[in-house]
Amino acid sequence: MKERYIGLMSGTSMDGIDAVLVMIDGDELRVEAALCHPWPADMAYALHALCTPGDNEIDRLGVADRQVAQEFATATQALLAKAGLTPAAIRAIGSHGQTIRHRPQLRFTLQIGNAALLAALTGIDVIADFRTMDMALGGQGAPLVPAFHQALFAKPGALRVVLNLGGIANISVLPGNAGGVYGFDTGPANTLLDGWYRRHQPDGCNYDAGGQWAASGRLIPTLLEKLLAHPYFAAPWPKSTGREMFTLDWLDGELAGSAYAPVDVQRTLQALTCHSIARQLPALDEAQSRPELYVCGGGAHNAPLLSELASLLPTWRIASTFDLGLAPDWVEGAAFAWLAQRFIHRKPGNLPAVTGASRLAVLGALYPA
Ligand SMILES: Nc1ncnc2c1ncn2[C@@H]1O[C@H](COP(=O)(O)OP(=O)(O)O)[C@@H](O)[C@H]1O
Ligand SMILES: [Mg+2]
Secondary structure (H helix, E strand, C coil): CCEECCCCCCCCCCCEEECCCEEEEEEEEEEEEEEEECCHHHHHHHHHHHHHCCHHHHHHHHHHHHHHHHHHHHHHHHHHHHHHCCCHHHEEEEEEEEEEEEEEHEEEHHHHHCCCHHHHCCCCCCEEEECCHHHHCCCCCCCCCHHHHHHHCCCCCEEEEEECCCCEEEEEEEECCCHCCCEEEEEEEHHHHHHHHHHHHCCCCCCHHHHHHHHHCCCCHHHHHHHHHHHHCCCCCCCCCCCCCCCCCCHHHHHHCCCCCCHHHHHHHHHHHHHHHHHHCCCCCCCCCCCEEEHHHHHHHHHHHHHHHHHHHHHHEEEHHHHCCCCCCHHHHHHHHHHHHEEECCCCCCCCHHHHCCCCCCCCECCCC
């Protein structure tokens, strides 16, 4: 059966809302239209602020909850216009919402973006709240994308890893047999790079385009080793993290008493991303044919970062998900469209081996339009 779904996703980077319209036909998924709708500057600020404990959070959360839904609706309407479709053509929206707190240790995770309002504004059924059922079953509620990666990208007999370089980096390990899939967040991808760039290069750009500033710095090996000593990197999976753990406050603590040039710190943060990922990839046995690493997320546009990663992984074939037929910018959004389709057909969306949940479960809640 052919059905169209829209996936709406805004990740930890808060660069914008990814809106992805897909056609799903059996096991096939094709992106028909996609766009990134940037957050209005004042909202990005308010959302960043909500990610850190502070005053009067409940009122601020309530206001932001509605505003996020309004922006998600605007992104949806722009996407429909781009595709030349009406709401009636869409079976459902899968809305991830915006995470403002992810605390698996405390057994809660919070995404906002009022799904009832989104359904009312778009006239399309909305599936939202994808993470809480997995958490109710003892899981981390994250990452949810490995099931999607497995369904679309796995190849029998081949070891493939999908690496998403968003604010946080996550990997899905697809060993070529469905039972063996696992995945977890490896730690920061861009969150520290973005934060440090914004603090020291106040040019109005939210990130180091093309990784050029980092590339002009020099690696500080002692700082790199200090940062890599963070216990998260050595912890076994299942594990997931958010921007709460890898903050500029944490970095400032590690830098205390030093006088490094900011550009050299940026270069070292790039190395932190690359080394922490490389260390957590599966160990290879001699007999293995060449393993494949497919990169997606905004970090796929950072050439110096990718070449540093490649230098650490000489035995791997590294490419972007373009080579698998899905543009790197739209993988996460397409995953939430796919999860909406799983919900509509009451199929499980989680992989217990990935999240640590006690069993498979249908993920999400329906807000009929
Ligand atoms: N041209 C580029 N050069 C370097 N980094 C980029 C570029 N485009 C995007 N990025 C990085 O990717 C991030 C956004 O990635 P994204 O996959 O959208 O993450 P999230 O899922 O957290 O929103 C940006 O904040 C930035 O760090
Ligand atoms: Mg994004």
